Amino acid sequence: MAMIKAKNPAEQEFHQAVQEVAESLIPFIEENPKYKHARILERIAEPERVIIFCVPWLDDLGGVQINRGFRIEMSSSIGPYKGGLRFHPTVNLGILKFLAFEQVFKNSLTTLPMGGGKGGSDFDPKGKSDNEVMRFCQSFMTELCRHIGPDTDVPAGDIGVGGREIGFLFGQYKRIRNEFTGVLTGKGIGWGGSLIRPEATGYGAVYFAEEMLQTKGDSLKGKTCIVSGSGNVAQFTTEKINQLGGKVVTLSDSTGFIHDPDGIDDEKLAYVIDLKNNRRGRIKEYADKYRCQYHDGERPWSIRGDAAFPSATENEINEEDARKLIGNGCKVISEGANMPSTPEAIEVYLKHKILYGPGKAANAGGVAVSGLEMTQNSMRLPWTRQEVDSRLHTIMKSIHETCVKFGTEKDGFVNYVIGANIGGFVKVADAMLAQGLV
Ligand code: NDP
Ligand code: 2IT
Numbered sequence: 001m002a003m004i005k006a007k008n009p010a011e012q013e014f015h016q017a018v019q020e021v022a023e024s025l026i027p028f029i030e031e032n033p034k035y036k037h038a039r040i041l042e043r044i045a046e047p048e049r050v051i052i053f054c055v056p057w058l059d060d061l062g063g064v065q066i067n068r069g070f071r072i073e074m075s076s077s078i079g080p081y082k083g084g085l086r087f088h089p090t091v092n093l094g095i096l097k098f099l100a101f102e103q104v105f106k107n108s109l110t111t112l113p114m115g116g117g118k119g120g121s122d123f124d125p126k127g128k129s130d131n132e133v134m135r136f137c138q139s140f141m142t143e144l145c146r147h148i149g150p151d152t153d154v155p156a157g158d159i160g161v162g163g164r165e166i167g168f169l170f171g172q173y174k175r176i177r178n179e180f181t182g183v184l185t186g187k188g189i190g191w192g193g194s195l196i197r198p199e200a201t202g203y204g205a206v207y208f209a210e211e212m213l214q215t216k217g218d219s220l221k222g223k224t225c226i227v228s229g230s231g232n233v234a235q236f237t238t239e240k241i242n243q244l245g246g247k248v249v250t251l252s253d254s255t256g257f258i259h260d261p262d263g264i265d266d267e268k269l270a271y272v273i274d275l276k277n278n279r280r281g282r283i284k285e286y287a288d289k290y291r292c293q294y295h296d297g298e299r300p301w302s303i304r305g306d307a308a309f310p311s312a313t314e315n316e317i318n319e320e321d322a323r324k325l326i327g328n329g330c331k332v333i334s335e336g337a338n339m340p341s342t343p344e345a346i347e348v349y350l351k352h353k354i355l356y357g358p359g360k361a362a363n364a365g366g367v368a369v370s371g372l373e374m375t376q377n378s379m380r381l382p383w384t385r386q387e388v389d390s391r392l393h394t395i396m397k398s399i400h401e402t403c404v405k406f407g408t409e410k411d412g413f414v415n416y417v418i419g420a421n422i423g424g425f426v427k428v429a430d431a432m433l434a435q436g437l438v
Contacts, residue, residue: 004045011094013314017101017339018045020346024421040429044104047097049073053143055121057135069140071119071147071155074100077431080151081117082107082367084158087165089124096120098314099158102338103367105424106360109399112371117153119144125160126280137168145173150181150377156370157186159313162232162277163198182377185370194373196388197366201336202236203389204365204396205309205357206244209334211400212355215414218331221245226305226330228252229312230276230283233336233363237309238269250300252312253283257300260292304328311336319344326352335359346417353413361399361420368395399423 004018022041029035055067070093073081083103086096096118104116123136148155157166166186173183180192187193196203206220213219223246227234230251238248247263251272264272268290275281287294301308301321308330310316314337317325322345325333332355335341339359341349349356369392376382383391399420406426407419 003042007046008094008097011097013098013339014094014101016343017098020343020417021101021105021421021425024418025425028422028425034433035429038433040432041425043432044075044425044428045101047072047074047100048076050093050097051119051144051147052093055123055136055140055143057132057139059132060129065136067121067123067136067140069119069121069143070096071144071153072096072100072117073147073153074116074118075104075428076115077428077435078108079113079115080149081153082114082156082370083116083118084120084156084367085161085165085169086118086120086158087123087125087160088120089122091120091122095314099338102360104428105421106364107367107371108424108427109361109402109420110364110368110371110395111398112368112395114367114371114374117155118158119155120158120161123160125165130164133165134168137165138172141169141172142176145176148173148183150183150374154182154370154374155184156367157232159231162186163188182374185373187373192373192377194369194376194388195383195385196392197369197373198232199236199239200369200392201233201363201366202238202311203240204368204392205233205237205311205334205336205362206240207365207393207396208357208362208400209307209309209332209355210244211397212332212334212357212414212416215404216355219244220307223247223306224249224304226250226300226303226308226325228257228300228310228316228340229337230272231312233366234309234311235269235273235276237311237336238264238272239266241309242266242269246307249305250303251283251286252300254312255282256284256294256296256298258283258287258292258294259300259303260286260290262292301325302328305330307332307334309334309336310340312340313337314339315342317341317345319348321345322348326354331355333357334362336363338363350415350417355414356416357403358417358420360424361403361416364399365392365396368392
C-alpha cells in the first residue's frame with residue numbers, strides 16, 4: 001500500500017479499492033506463492049494504459065467549453081477492456097482508476113471473457129441541452145475512437161451516461177471509422193442493443209440479494225427495502241423488488257431523499273422514470289406529487305427497512321449510517337453502486353454478520369448483459385428478453401456460488417467481500433501467469 005500511495009498520490013478512492021482487495025487477497029497469495037513471485041496483485045493495480053485527452057466543444061451560445069476526457073485500460077488478461085463511461089463533475093483520475101480496478105474483478109466474476117476498463121469526463125450533463133450533450137459526445141468520441149474497438153476496448157454507460165449519450169457516441173464512432181460494430185454496449189434496441197441491458201444492473205442486484213437470502217431460507221417477499229439513487233440502477237432495482245413482492249420506500253438524488261411508506265409501486269415508478277430520464281427533474285417533485293416526506297440534503301439510511309440497495313454513488317454509506325441500518329433491523333445489503341460503503345461501514349456489516357453483497361459481485365449484472373450484447377453483436381443475431389434474462393439470472397447465481405466457494409469461513413458465515421475478491425482474482429491471475437510478462 002505504501003508503494004500504491006507513493007505512485008498514485010491524492011487518489012484516495014483508488015487507494016481504498018486496492019486496500020480492500022489486498023486485505024482479502026494477501027493471506028490467499030501467501031498460501032499460493034506462484035502469485036506472489038509473479039507480483040500479480042501489484043501488476044493488476046498498475047493500469048496497462050491511461051489515456052487523458054482534451055474535449056473542446058461549443059455551447060448553445062457559441063462559447064468555447066473545455067473538459068477533460070479519460071480512458072483507463074486496466075487489464076486485458078481475459079478479454080478486451082470493458083467498462084463504463086462516467087460523465088460527472090467529480091470525475092478525476094483516481095475515481096476512474098478505482099472504478100477500472102473494481103471492474104477487473106467484477107468482469108472476471110461474470111464468467112464472460114472481458115478485461116477491465118473505465119473512462120469518462122468531468123463534463124456535467126445536468127442543465128445542458130440535448131444539442132450540447134451531442135456536441136460534447138461527438139468531440140469526446142473524436143479522440144476516444146482511435147483507442148477503442150470491438151476487440152480492443154468496449155465502453156458502456158455509468159453515472160451520467162445512458163441511452164442518449166451512448167447513441168451520440170456510437171453515431172460519431174460509426175461516422176469516423178465507417179463501421180457498424182459492437183464497439184459500445186447499452187445501444188438502442190433497433191441498432192445493436194440487447195434487450196434487458198437497461199434493466200440488468202438493478203435486476204442483477206436484486207437477484208443477488210435473493211440468492212443471499214435463500215442461504216437463510218428467506219426471500220424479499222414482504223420485505224421493506226431502502227433504495228438510494230433514482231437513476232438507471234435504482235429504477236430497475238425498484239421494478240424487480242416490486243415484481244418479487246417487496247416494498248421500496250425510499251429513492252434519492254444528489255439533493256435529498258423521498259420517503260414513501262406506502263411503497264413506490266409500478267405506477268409511481270413510471271412517474272420517476274419519466275421525471276429522471278425525460279424531464280430530468282429533481283426527486284423532490286415526487287414528494288410534491290405523492291404527498292410524502294422529502295428530506296433535503298440527506299441520505300435514506302436512517303429509515304427502517306429489512307434490506308438496503310445503495311444505488312447512487314461511492315462512499316454514500318459511512319460507519320454511522322451502517323450502524324443505523326443494522327440498528328433498524330436491516331439484514332441484507334446488495335450494492336448496486338460501485339463501492340458505496342466506506343471501509344468502516346463494511347467493518348460494521350461484517351461484525352454483525354449480516355448478508356452483505358459488495359458491488360463487484362452484486363452489480364455485475366450490468367456488465368454481464370453488456371457481455372451478452374457483445375456476443376449478440378458478433379453473431380449478428382438478437383436474443384429474446386427471456387433468453388437474456390435467464391442468462392443474467394444464471395450468471396448472478398454463478399457469482400453467488402463463487403463467493404460462497406471462496407468466502408465461507410470456519411463457522412459457516414459467508415464473507416462475500418473475501419469471496420468476490422478471491423473469486424475474481426484467480427482467473428485473471430492464472431491468465432497473467434500463462435501469458436508471461438506482457
Ligand atoms: P445514473 O446517472 O443513472 O444515476 C445516478 C443516481 O445517483 C442519480 O440519482 C444521481 O442523482 C445519484 N448520484 C450521483 N452522484 C451522486 C452523488 N455524488 N451524491 C448523491 N447522489 C448521487 O447512474 P447509474 O444508475 O447508472 O449509476 C449508479 C451507480 O451504479 C454508480 O455507482 C455506478 O457506478 C453504478 N453502476 C452502474 C451500472 C450501470 O449499468 N449503469 C453498472 C454497475 C454499477 P442526481 O440526478 O442528483 O445526480
Ligand atoms: O460499473 C459497471 O459495471 C458499469 N458501469 C457497466 C459497465 C459495462 O460495460 O456495461
